[in-house]
Amino acid sequence: MGIVVVLASVGGLVWAKAALASSGAAGIPLGDYAGWVDPSGIAQFGATTGTHPTLATDYLDRTDGWSQMDSASGMGGWAGSGDRLVLGVPIIPGSSGATLAQGATGAYNQYFTTLAQNLVSEGLSNAILRLGWEFNGTWYPWSVASNTDAQNFAAYWQQIVDTMRAVPGEQFAFLWNPNLGGSSSWDLTQAYPGSAYVDYIGSDVYDEYWGTPQTPQNAWSNTLSQDWGLDWLSSFAASEGRPIAIPEWSVCIRSDGHGLGDDPYFINQFSSWLVANNAAFDDIFSFNDTAGGQDNDITDGNFPNSLAAFQQDFGGGSATLPTTTTTTAAPTTTTTVAPTTTTTRPPTTTTTVAPTTTTTRPPTTTTTRPPTTTTTAPSPAPSSSSGAPSAPTGLTAAVSGSTVTLSWSNPAGTLGDDVFRDGSEVAWPGWPSQVVSTYQDAGVATGTHTYVVSAYNSSGVGPSSSTVTVSTPESTPRTPAPTPAPSPTPTPGRNRGGHGYLLVGSDGGVFAFGDAAFHGSTGATSLAKPIVSMAATSDGAGYWLVGSDGGVFAFGDAGYHGSTGAMTLSHAIVGIAPTPDGGGYWLVGSDGGVFAFGDAFYYGSTGAMTLSHPIVGMAVTPDGKGYWLVGSDGGVFAFGDALYDGSTGGSHLSKPIVAIAATPDGQGYWLVGSDGGVFAYGAAGFDGSTGAIALSKPIVSMTPTPDGDGYWLVGSDGGVFAFGDAAFYGSTGAMHLARPVVASVDPV
Numbered sequence: 001m002g003i004v005v006v007l008a009s010v011g012g013l014v015w016a017k018a019a020l021a022s023s024g025a026a027g028i029p030l031g032d033y034a035g036w037v038d039p040s041g042i043a044q045f046g047a048t049t050g051t052h053p054t055l056a057t058d059y060l061d062r063t064d065g066w067s068q069m070d071s072a073s074g075m076g077g078w079a080g081s082g083d084r085l086v087l088g089v090p091i092i093p094g095s096s097g098a099t100l101a102q103g104a105t106g107a108y109n110q111y112f113t114t115l116a117q118n119l120v121s122e123g124l125s126n127a128i129l130r131l132g133w134e135f136n137g138t139w140y141p142w143s144v145a146s147n148t149d150a151q152n153f154a155a156y157w158q159q160i161v162d163t164m165r166a167v168p169g170e171q172f173a174f175l176w177n178p179n180l181g182g183s184s185s186w187d188l189t190q191a192y193p194g195s196a197y198v199d200y201i202g203s204d205v206y207d208e209y210w211g212t213p214q215t216p217q218n219a220w221s222n223t224l225s226q227d228w229g230l231d232w233l234s235s236f237a238a239s240e241g242r243p244i245a246i247p248e249w250s251v252c253i254r255s256d257g258h259g260l261g262d263d264p265y266f267i268n269q270f271s272s273w274l275v276a277n278n279a280a281f282d283d284i285f286s287f288n289d290t291a292g293g294q295d296n297d298i299t300d301g302n303f304p305n306s307l308a309a310f311q312q313d314f315g316g317g318s319a320t321l322p323t324t325t326t327t328t329a330a331p332t333t334t335t336t337v338a339p340t341t342t343t344t345r346p347p348t349t350t351t352t353v354a355p356t357t358t359t360t361r362p363p364t365t366t367t368t369r370p371p372t373t374t375t376t377a378p379s380p381a382p383s384s385s386s387g388a389p390s391a392p393t394g395l396t397a398a399v400s401g402s403t404v405t406l407s408w409s410n411p412a413g414t415l416g417d418d419v420f421r422d423g424s425e426v427a428w429p430g431w432p433s434q435v436v437s438t439y440q441d442a443g444v445a446t447g448t449h450t451y452v453v454s455a456y457n458s459s460g461v462g463p464s465s466s467t468v469t470v471s472t473p474e475s476t477p478r479t480p481a482p483t484p485a486p487s488p489t490p491t492p493g494r495n496r497g498g499h500g501y502l503l504v505g506s507d508g509g510v511f512a513f514g515d516a517a518f519h520g521s522t523g524a525t526s527l528a529k530p531i532v533s534m535a536a537t538s539d540g541a542g543y544w545l546v547g548s549d550g551g552v553f554a555f556g557d558a559g560y561h562g563s564t565g566a567m568t569l570s571h572a573i574v575g576i577a578p579t580p581d582g583g584g585y586w587l588v589g590s591d592g593g594v595f596a597f598g599d600a601f602y603y604g605s606t607g608a609m610t611l612s613h614p615i616v617g618m619a620v621t622p623d624g625k626g627y628w629l630v631g632s633d634g635g636v637f638a639f640g641d642a643l644y645d646g647s648t649g650g651s652h653l654s655k656p657i658v659a660i661a662a663t664p665d666g667q668g669y670w671l672v673g674s675d676g677g678v679f680a681y682g683a684a685g686f687d688g689s690t691g692a693i694a695l696s697k698p699i700v701s702m703t704p705t706p707d708g709d710g711y712w713l714v715g716s717d718g719g720v721f722a723f724g725d726a727a728f729y730g731s732t733g734a735m736h737l738a739r740p741v742v743a744s745v746d747p748v
Contacts, residue, residue, distance in 0.1 A: 025271035025314050031055025031086055031283035033248070037074050039081035040655050040674075045286050047652055048299045049307070050315035052612065055128075056083035057247065057283050060115075062090030062140070066108075069093040070115040072122060076530075079123035079548075080574060080590060081656070082614040082632055086175070086247055086283060087124075089115070091132040091156065092141040100142065100149055103156035109163040116167035121530055123548050123572045126171040129164075130247055131157055134204060135191060136182040136228065150190035157193040173199040177247055180205050180233075181226045188228055189236070200280060201237040204248035205230070206296070207266040208258050216265035224273075234277050243280035250285040251306045255293030262302065264309035271313035284310075389414050389455035389462035397451055397468045404441045404470055406451055411462065414455040420464070422449055443650050444472045500729050501703060501746050503718050506530040507739040508545050508553065511718065514729030516747050519543065519556030527551075528565075533575045533743045537582040540747035546576040550587050550595065561585060561598030569593075575618040577627065590614040592629050592637065603627065603640035611635075619662040619669055630660040634671050634679065645669065645682035653677075659701055663708045674698040676713050676721065687711065687724030695719075701744040716740040 032053040034041030039056065046053050056078055061068040069090055078085045091108075092098045098108060119127055132142040135153055144150050161174055178188060180203040192198070209219035224230045237244045251266060252259035260266060274282055286297045298307050390411040398405045406419065419427045419439050427439060441451075448471045452464040500514025508522025508531040519542055522531065529547040536543045542556025550564025550573040561584050564573065571591040578585045584598025592606025592615040603626055606615065613633040620627045626640025634648025634657040645668055648657065655675040662669045668682025676690025676699040687710055690699065697717040704711040710724025718732025718741040732741065 025274050028274055028279055029054055029281040030314060031057055031281060033057035033283065033285050033287050035287060037077040039078065039083060042083060043656070045299060050311050054083060055086055055281060055283055056081065057086045059088035060090055061093070063094040065093050065095045066111045070111045070118065072115060072118040075119065075124060076122035079572070080614055080616055080632065085124050085127040086130065087127045088130045088133050090140070090142070091160065094141055100152035100156055103159065104152040106159045109159055112160045112163045113167060116164040116170055116172070120167060120169040125169050128173045128175055130175045130177045131160055133177040133247070134179040136178045136188055144186070144191055147186045147190050150186055150188070153191045154193040158197050161197045175200040175202055175245055175247060177202050177204065178228060179203065180223065180229060182228050195240045195242055198242055200245035201233070201240060201242045202245040202247050203230070203233050205246055205270065206250055206252045207260045207263050208252050208254065209260060210258055214260070216260055216263050219260050220266060220269045230273060244277055245280045246274070246282040248283060248285045250296040251298055251303050253295035253302060262305050264305045267306050267309035267313060391463040392417065392453045392455050392465040395451070395453055395465040395468050397470045399470050399472055402442065402444050402472055404444050404449070404451070404472065405438065406441065406453065407438045408453050408465060410435060410437055410455055418454045420452050446472050499727065501712055501744055502534065502536065502543065503714060503732060503741050503744050504531060504534040504545060505737060505739040506742050509739065511732055517541065522553055531742060532573060534745050535576045535578045535585060536745040536747035537578065538580060543745065543747065544576055544578065544585060546573060546587060548572040552576070558582065559598070564595055574616055577618045577620045579624040580622065586618065586620070586627065588615060588618040588629060606637055616658055617660040619660045621662065621666040622664065628660055628662065628669060630657055630671060632656040643667070643682065648679055658699060661702045661704050661711065663704065664706065670702060670704070670711065672699060672702040672713060685709065690721055700742055703744045703746045705746065712744065714741060714744040
């Protein structure tokens with residue numbers, strides 16, 4: 001099996017929080033494997049167990065040779081999910097004929113250069129890589145069987161790490177990952193490449209036992225004391241000065257009878273071990289290998305007592321891993337207008353308009369609107385020096401509907417704060433990023449509530465602040481928004497009345513349908529980063545494309561006003577939105593950091609907040625004096641004159657939100673999930689969705705018609721679904737595309 005997650009160079013802060021400010025293992029960053037490229041499966045696991053996984057385990061193809069392995073095919077599906085990828089890398093793919101001895105000479109380095117380039121281009125440059133995981137077993141082509149094999153494995157590892165670290169843009173971390181236990185006929189430490197080549201040391205731990213009597217106590221004792229068991233792991237990691245990470249672990253039912261089954265004792269003991277050994281992170285394996293006769297999914301009903309113990313020991317945590325490099329990133333929250341770079345406009349290519357297909361409009365479904373929540377951005381406070389913190393002072397609370405806004409002053413030496421409502425911890429805002437002095441508790445039940453705040457640092461959690469008491473009233477319904485204003489009269493030469501649309505692929509290839517005009521593309525250009533979004537000028541005679549590095553490409557009458565293409569960003573760009581006159585635009589990163597160019601004005605961002613889910617889209621108000629950001633959980637953040645009308649931030653979604661679109665009058669907006677489920681707020685009308693349709697590819701974009709009485713949904717294959725007064729003009733749904741479609745616009 002395999003899973004991996006990463007943490008790292010600032011691990012000391014993570015461990016202090018885990019051990020001191022959270023309850024046991026709940027404060028240790030948690031990951032999950034729920035299936036191949038399955039972000040929604042991880043989200044469902046978190047909802048079922050009451051945990052907050054922030055890491056995603058997955059594996060590269062290990063059976064089809066070098067080309068399939070180093071292509072990282074499909075792994076781009078994790079980009080923008082908010083989960084940091086822990087990736088199993090098969091260093092000798094099946095059918096390749098490769099050997100450890102040849103790998104040690106550098107014979108296969110070119111494949112790892114290609115792999116690193118592909119991961120970086122897919123937005124996965126910070127992945128945690130498990131090179132040749134479980135190498136001390138006998139079941140993989142890279143298995144080690146002797147001290148000579150072990151020495152070749154270590155030398156091959158060094159070749160791979162040096163090769164991948166040489167690729168521009170990489171921020172990889174490397175996890176040295178034997179299996180728990182194993183052969184004692186050779187020295188496992190001979191396979192260790194040295195701590196200069198390793199970021200984490202970990203083992204895969206499953207609740208299994210081959211001895212008698214098969215009791216939970218005997219099984220756990222063996223887990224600790226066997227050859228290369230947890231006792232050895234703890235000692236070896238300490239001797240090498242590297243943090244422990246457990247990339248795979250779970251309860252186990254085996255067809256051969258050697259799994260302990262529903263074993264809450266294992267859960268309790270393992271969670272305590274993680275805390276006692278300052279584990280950097282742990283990844284549970286919640287997946288059943290039916291072909292191999294093994295059941296490890298703690299949520300499938302076969303482990304009710306273990307599940308209850310897991311919820312008790314690991315529930316409530318929301319820790320995320322800090323980045324493992326020291327790359328300096330441009331500040332995203334205090335920037336007003338970002339500087340213009342020297343990126344130039346690419347030449348127009350000869351891409352032609354794609355032919356119309358016969359895709360038809362799907363039937364309307366009955367998605368309803370979720371309840372309104374409220375979220376705004378807190379203000380950061382500066383960090384203070386080290387030392388045991390005293391109690392925060394000046395705690396105040398303000399109530400607005402079901403939202404309570406707390407503010408306080410931090411004592412010297414604060415690294416983070418714990419917020420308690422009615423005696424229970426509800427948040428630790430700011431950690432592990434900046435220290436904050438304000439927090440919004442949204443969706444609070446009607447009634448009287450008490451709040452206190454405690455500060456903590458590496459020395460422990462300090463005393464509580466004074467108590468504040470608040471009363472939250474019954475919520476009142478929102479006054480209906482005014483009727484949307486009519487669309488402006490179209491100008492000759494423009495896309496009249498929304499009679500067409502543009503689609504763009506991740507290579508920047510542009511497809512025009514209806515009367516939308518093609519003005520050029522980057523389809524024939526070699527890009528440093530994939531295209532992630534598109535925006536059109538107000539007269540429909542031009543458009544911009546933007547890459548994940550913020551490189552901007554202007555076509556037609558679209559003006560180039562600058563980019564972040566030459567900047568080092570801490571998070572990938574996910575969207576572009578123009579000002580009404582086309583004299584500028586905003587770029588937004590997955591952390592909600594906003595960059596303003598041309599006549600675009602900076603109104604705020606979520607760049608200084610610790611978000612539970614990444615930002616995936618941006619929409620601008622009609623006058624350009626505000627904008628909305630939306631996270632993959634549907635949490636909406638309003639800035640400037642943008643009105644907050646609700647979100648799905650507190651709702652359980654079957655699929656993540658992928659886009660936001662504003663009504664023409666700015667009095668409402670729509671959110672759309674990757675399954676095409678549509679959520680309408682304010683003046684936005686619900687005209688149908690694909691939420692109940694089995695789609696061959698996920699929805700990636702939503703574009704409203706000029707009058708706001710309809711919209712198009714677009715899949716990653718370019719399949720177009722039209723609702724309301726939106727007409728179908730064609731799609732790429734029946735075409736073979738070199739790269740997936742990532743965005744769409746109506747160039748009105």
